[in-house]
Amino acid sequence: MSLLVASIDLGTTFSGWAYSYKHDYKTSRNSIRTKNWHASSHISQKAPTVVLIKPDGKTLHSFGYDAESKYADLAETGDHKDWYYFRRFKMLLFDRKGVQVNTLIEETGGKNLEAIEVFCLTIKCIKDDLIATVKQQLSGEEFKESDVSWVVTLPAIWNDAAKQFMRCAAEKAGIDKDKLTIALEPEAASLHCRHLPIEKNVGDSDASLCKYPIGTKYIVVDAGGGTVDITVHE
Numbered sequence: 001m002s003l004l005v006a007s008i009d010l011g012t013t014f015s016g017w018a019y020s021y022k023h024d025y026k027t028s029r030n031s032i033r034t035k036n037w038h039a040s041s042h043i044s045q046k047a048p049t050v051v052l053i054k055p056d057g058k059t060l061h062s063f064g065y066d067a068e069s070k071y072a073d074l075a076e077t078g079d080h081k082d083w084y085y086f087r088r089f090k091m092l093l094f095d096r097k098g099v100q101v102n103t104l105i106e107e108t109g110g111k112n113l114e115a116i117e118v119f120c121l122t123i124k125c126i127k128d129d130l131i132a133t134v135k136q137q138l139s140g141e142e143f144k145e146s147d148v149s150w151v152v153t154l155p156a157i158w159n160d161a162a163k164q165f166m167r168c169a170a171e172k173a174g175i176d177k178d179k180l181t182i183a184l185e186p187e188a189a190s191l192h193c194r195h196l197p198i199e200k201n202v203g204d205s206d207a208s209l210c211k212y213p214i215g216t217k218y219i220v221v222d223a224g225g226g227t228v229d230i231t232v233h234e
């Protein structure tokens with residue numbers, strides 16, 4: 001039985017992770033922990049989906065804001081040409097209808113790497129960051145990676161090949177296939193919204209959609225960088 005459920009949202013423009021302990025979830029569905037990513041001037045719950053890979057084409061140097069600033073430093077001195085810098089690469093899986101394990105993707109400077117490597121390194125980096133945070137939080141307590149169930153969210157419009165590709169990348173990143181759930185982004189968002197407090201409500205201050213009478217309908221609009229998902233739930 002898992003101690004916690006961890007999720008990875010690889011977005012077109014921004015990505016993030018979140019987790020929730022099973023014992024917290026039982027008492028409060030909203031007790032979800034997310035990462036505070038540090039940008040130069042602010043803190044945000046998601047980081048840009050930007051990956052910087054070293055000139056060997058295999059080793060990840062950094063992800064997110066760190067990747068952006070390191071690449072800017074390299075470019076300033078003209079030392080960036082051998083590095084691999086990927087941004088906005090998620091939707092490539094949608095464009096290429098028959099994505100395969102050996103499909104190549106092009107980075108900012110025009111060099112190619114296998115898409116599976118880039119997705120794998122990205123998922124691994126986010127996963128390792130989450131694990132490190134949990135370990136830090138549970139310092140002293142026994143914790144094994146097998147205590148984690150993973151959810152990776154995907155756009156609803158992706159075809160089976162793209163979904164299979166992401167599953168493959170997640171497994172390659174070290175997520176055990178028995179511990180991996182693939183969920184659709186708009187469905188996860190819709191279920192989460194059921195338990196959010198409703199701000200503008202008359203009377204009951206801790207009202208949420210799930211406390212409304214059966215038959216109530218709501219619409220969730222997720223205007224993302226790559227897809228706009230509109231979900232109706234009854």
Ligand SMILES: Nc1ncnc2c1ncn2[C@@H]1O[C@H](COP(=O)(O)OP(=O)(O)OP(=O)(O)O)[C@@H](O)[C@H]1O
Nearest residue numbers: 010011012013014015046090223224225226227228
């Ligand atoms: N609070 C905000 N105010 C205004 N714009 C925002 C805000 N938060 C995010 N954005 C912008 O909205 C766009 C979508 O961001 P979001 O993080 O939802 O996309 P994504 O999850 O990366 O994309 P997708 O889900 O389509 O793959 C981005 O261009 C981002 O800059």
Ligand SMILES: [Mg+2]
Nearest residue numbers: 011012224225
């Ligand atoms: Mg999104």
